[in-house]
Amino acid sequence: MTSQTRKILEFVLDNLVWFMLAFVLAVFSALIPNYFQTGIFTNIIEASSVLGVMSIGLALVIITGHMDLSVESVAALSAMAVGILFCSAGIGIGIKLSPEWLMVPVSLLVACAIGALIGFFNGFLVVKLKMSAFIITLASFIWVRGIVLAISGGRSAQDLAPAIRWFAIERLLGIPLSAWIAIACFLLFSVMMAKTPFGRHLVMIGGNETATFRAGIPVNRNLILAFVMAGAIAGLAGWLLAIRTSGATANLGVGLLFNAFAAVVIGGISLKGGVGGLPGVYAGVLLLSSINTAINLMGLPANYTQVIHGLLVLAAVLLDMFKQRLRARLA
Amino acid sequence: MTGKLLVLDNIRKNFGAIEALKGISFSIGKGEVVALLGDNGAGKSTLVKIISGGLQPTSGRMLFEGEEYQAKSPAQAKDAGIETVYQDLSLCTNVDVVGNFFMGREITRKVAGIPILDERAMETITRKALTDAGTRIPSLRTKVEHLSGGQRQAIELNRFVHWGGKLVLLDEPFAALGVEQTRRGLDMIRHVANQGIGVVIITHIMQQAFQVADRIVVIRHGVVAGDVERSKTSPDAVIEMITGQTLAGAGPASG
Numbered sequence: 337m338t339s340q341t342r343k344i345l346e347f348v349l350d351n352l353v354w355f356m357l358a359f360v361l362a363v364f365s366a367l368i369p370n371y372f373q374t375g376i377f378t379n380i381i382e383a384s385s386v387l388g389v390m391s392i393g394l395a396l397v398i399i400t401g402h403m404d405l406s407v408e409s410v411a412a413l414s415a416m417a418v419g420i421l422f423c424s425a426g427i428g429i430g431i432k433l434s435p436e437w438l439m440v441p442v443s444l445l446v447a448c449a450i451g452a453l454i455g456f457f458n459g460f461l462v463v464k465l466k467m468s469a470f471i472i473t474l475a476s477f478i479w480v481r482g483i484v485l486a487i488s489g490g491r492s493a494q495d496l497a498p499a500i501r502w503f504a505i506e507r508l509l510g511i512p513l514s515a516w517i518a519i520a521c522f523l524l525f526s527v528m529m530a531k532t533p534f535g536r537h538l539v540m541i542g543g544n545e546t547a548t549f550r551a552g553i554p555v556n557r558n559l560i561l562a563f564v565m566a567g568a569i570a571g572l573a574g575w576l577l578a579i580r581t582s583g584a585t586a587n588l589g590v591g592l593l594f595n596a597f598a599a600v601v602i603g604g605i606s607l608k609g610g611v612g613g614l615p616g617v618y619a620g621v622l623l624l625s626s627i628n629t630a631i632n633l634m635g636l637p638a639n640y641t642q643v644i645h646g647l648l649v650l651a652a653v654l655l656d657m658f659k660q661r662l663r664a665r666l667a
Numbered sequence: 668m669t670g671k672l673l674v675l676d677n678i679r680k681n682f683g684a685i686e687a688l689k690g691i692s693f694s695i696g697k698g699e700v701v702a703l704l705g706d707n708g709a710g711k712s713t714l715v716k717i718i719s720g721g722l723q724p725t726s727g728r729m730l731f732e733g734e735e736y737q738a739k740s741p742a743q744a745k746d747a748g749i750e751t752v753y754q755d756l757s758l759c760t761n762v763d764v765v766g767n768f769f770m771g772r773e774i775t776r777k778v779a780g781i782p783i784l785d786e787r788a789m790e791t792i793t794r795k796a797l798t799d800a801g802t803r804i805p806s807l808r809t810k811v812e813h814l815s816g817g818q819r820q821a822i823e824l825n826r827f828v829h830w831g832g833k834l835v836l837l838d839e840p841f842a843a844l845g846v847e848q849t850r851r852g853l854d855m856i857r858h859v860a861n862q863g864i865g866v867v868i869i870t871h872i873m874q875q876a877f878q879v880a881d882r883i884v885v886i887r888h889g890v891v892a893g894d895v896e897r898s899k900t901s902p903d904a905v906i907e908m909i910t911g912q913t914l915a916g917a918g919p920a921s922g
Contacts, residue, residue, distance in 0.1 A: 461918035533773040533785050536766060543761035550721070550757045551771035552742035663813075 349659050353603055360623060369631055378510045384625035385518035386411075386589075386660055388618060390567045391596045391603070392525050393569035398600060399529070400463060400562050401542040402469040402611025406476035407570040408593035410454050412484045412584075414447035414574030419493035419584030421446065422500060426522045426583065428493035435535045436499040442492045443500055446584075447575035448568040454480060455567020459560035464587070478571060485586050492585035516574050521569070526614040538562055542609030582665040598645050602652040604659075624648070671730070672697045672834055672865040673718070680713055683765035687713045689889040690727070695834065700856060700866045702880035702897075704873075711869045715836050718867075719751040720744035726828045745771075748833035751840045752823050752840050760812035764804055765810055767792040768826055796829045797821075801851060801887055809816070817844050828855050834865040841875065853879045885909055 348355065365372035388533050390407050397404040422443055424430035433439045458476055460578045462469045503513045529535035550557045573592075578584050603620030605612030624645065631641050671694045680688040688710045695701050705711050718720040718729070720738030729736045731747055736742035741751070758767050769789050775782035782824035802821040804814065811819060820840065827835050837856070841849045843878055856879050860866050870876055876883055877897060885908040893900075893908035 340721035357686055389737040426764075531774060533784060536762070536773060536784060540762055540766070540770060544757070547757035547759055548757075548770065550719075550741045550751065550753065552740070552745045553771045554742070610759070 345662075347479065347530075350604075351616070351631045351660065351663065352655070353616045353623065356625045357619050357626070360466060360626055366625065366658050368630055368633050370532070370606050371630065374510065376629060376633075380520075382512050382515045382624060382627045383628065384621045385515040385582065386511075386573050386622070387592060387595050387599060388621040389521050389574040390520040390570055390577060390592060391599045391617050391621055392595045393566035393573075395493075395600045395603070395605050395612070395614060396471070396529075396562050396569075398527070398607060399606055399609060399612060400538050401543050402559070402562075402564065403473060403546065404458065404469065404481055404566045404595060405473040405529045406454060406458060407566060407573070407596060408589055408591075409477050409480035409484065410451045410567055410570040410576055411574035411592065412587075412589045413454075413480050413587050414571040415451045415492070415578040415581075416484045416488055416576040416585040416586075418447050418452055418500075418575055419445075419496065420487070422497045423493035423495050424497070425494040426492050427488055428495065430497075432497075436497070439497050439499045440503075444572070444575055444579075447571040449571070451567035451569070451571025451574070453563050453567070455564040455570075458567065459563025461558045463559045472522045479564075483551055484588075485488070488586045490586050492583060493582040496582045499580060501582055504582075515570075517576065519574070522614055525569075528554065528589055528615055534558065539610055542611070544610075569597075595624060595645065598649045598652070601649055601656070604656070606656060615637055615653065620652075669777045670696060672699075672732060673736075673767060674730040675714075675718075676728050676730070676747075678714070678717060678729070679725045680722065681725045682886060686821065688717075688724070691886065691889070691891055693884050693894050695865045695867060698860050700868065700880045701883065702876035702883045703867055703869045703886065704876060704883060704905060704909055705886035705892075706869075710889045710910075711886055712838055713750065714886070715838050715867070718744070718834075719749060719836055721841050726850055742749045742771075743879055745832070749836065750827045750830055750832045750834070751836040751838070752839050753826050755882055756819055756823055758811050758819055762811060764797075764807040764822060765793045765812075767822060768796070768829070768887050772830070773841055780894075785866055792829075796825050800825045800828060800855065820844055821848060824852055824855060828859055831859065831862065833865055835859060837866065837868040837869070838872065839869055841870070841872075851873070873905065876905070877902060 350647065370376070372662055390411055394404055419432050422439055433442060449526070454476060458473050461467050461472045488518060503517070506513050508516055526629050527540065527655060537553050540553070541555055541558060545555060574589070577589055581588065599620035600617055601607065602623060603612065603617035627644060628641055629637070631644070644667070674694040676692050676903060678688055678691040679686070691714060693709070703711050704776060705715070706902045713722065717724050720743050723739070736747065738747065738749070744751070746825065765786065774785045774788045776785050777783070790807055795914070796803060800821070802818070802825055804818055811822070829835070841852050844852060853875065854870065856866055867878065880897050882894070882896050883900060883905055885905060887909060892911065
């Protein structure tokens with residue numbers, strides 16, 4: 337095999353999910369009437385903003401070789417906090433700030449701070465007490481959702497302050513600002529992972545924690561930071577969720593965790609840690625979103641989406657195995 | 668004891684009820700190569716981990732360049748100038764050669780106050796270091812998982828040669844190397860020592876110890892069973908120290 341073909345093959349393997357996305361979009365556009373139009377594509381991007389943001393946090397932690405199952409509940413709690421503080425109907429207490437735009441940074445700060453706090457709690461237990469991240473964050477997944485139910489009493493908050501709602505309504509190039517926030521997050525964290533020492537160290541910790549410790553990298557600090565980031569990003573996802581639904585309900589975002597999981601795995605992030613990048617995750621999110629849109633357009637019962645997502649995750653894991661074998665042969 | 672780089676004074680280490688080290692005392696001079704020999708389980712690796720900050724001694728003290736020294740973490744040992752090459756390789760196989768070479772010491776440049784990896788600078792330095800050492804690796808951007816055992820070990824060895832420091836600890840560094848690479852590795856050790864860096868090398872192979880070391884220290888059952896200059900001993904005498912057929916009589920007093 338010449339080095340030229342090898343390089344091309346490596347490139348295709350590294351960016352396989354983008355090719356899959358292009359393929360799926362092409363097939364849907366050809367076969368499903370009305371699929372090929374700008375409105376549909378902006379809709380796909382818009383629908384993937386909350387899931388996309390949440391997947392970033394999950395991916396960060398999985399890359400270090402750990403796990404964060406709590407992101408969905410954390411997002412729900414942040415959304416509920418924003419809902420209670422800044423909604424004027426239901427259980428919302430409708431705090432008004434002047435000037436009005438001040439509500440944007442304050443609500444954002446509240447959402448991210450709640451997430452970061454829970455992330456710190458998770459990270460501290462995992463790193464300092466050496467407990468399994470799977471168990472710790474499973475517990476958080478449950479108790480954080482419990483808090484959401486407790487503080488809301490099962491009721492909902494509606495009519496989010498218009499100053500915050502603005503992000504879901506205002507559009508730039510046909511795409512709502514909330515989706516631009518997701519895209520900006522992907523860019524920001526992709527750069528962090530690929531170009532900064534901190535990101536490089538997270539990848540290395542996922543590959544060989546002992547080696548990074550011996551090399552003098554502050555492993556514990558970096559791991560806790562990764563959990564804090566995952567929490568804060570989940571908080572941001574919750575903020576976007578509250579904006580999109582103009583409030584919060586007690587069961588807001590249920591099931592998002594598994595979609596985020598699917599997106600991360602489809603995006604080429606290996607569950608054993610140390611492998612994969614964030615751009616692929618965004619492609620994974622867009623892929624899921626395009627398939628959802630196709631199902632909607634074809635008029636299939638929405639229940640089928642879950643079956644298809646499940647099969648997609650399976651396919652992604654199989655693909656990952658296949659890719660690893662192929663790489664081993666390339667080397 | 669002047670001019671000594673590292674002095675170990677009565678180092679003890681207990682793991683629960685087990686005494687792994689029962690009072691180790693010896694010293695390493697600047698530019699000196701000390702071969703640390705001993706049977707499996709004699710406590711060599713434990714000793715190396717204590718010096719490199721991976722483990723804390725139960726009691727005893729160390730002087731590094733005449734000052735009280737006690738590393739709480741590998742990072743502190745590195746800051747003091749002590750580099751370690753471990754028996755099980757310390758490479759992240761999911762990252763490329765350059766990334767591994769600069770692990771924890773990445774070159775960055777600030778862009779808007781944020782440290783950004785300077786990949787080109789790191790690649791240039793890595794290429795030069797590897798070429799100087801005669802190690803051939805086709806692409807420095809290959810992930811280490813695709814490299815052979817020998818190539819991996821070569822990266823580790825080149826890494827310590829490049830970063831140097833003041834003292835280098837090598838825990839069986841040639842386990843995966845071929846004949847030619849081992850010879851080159853031993854040359855590397857001499858080269859490093861000639862720069863005034865102290866070297867401690869753990870090995871099982873008597874021939875290597877006699878090829879490269881200035882002094883041979885034998886550990887047996889957690890105590891120093893022998894501390895002799897290479898020129899004043901023979902492989903047979905050392906083997907007897909390792910297996911315990913003679914007692915401390917082979918030490919410096921009679922040597």
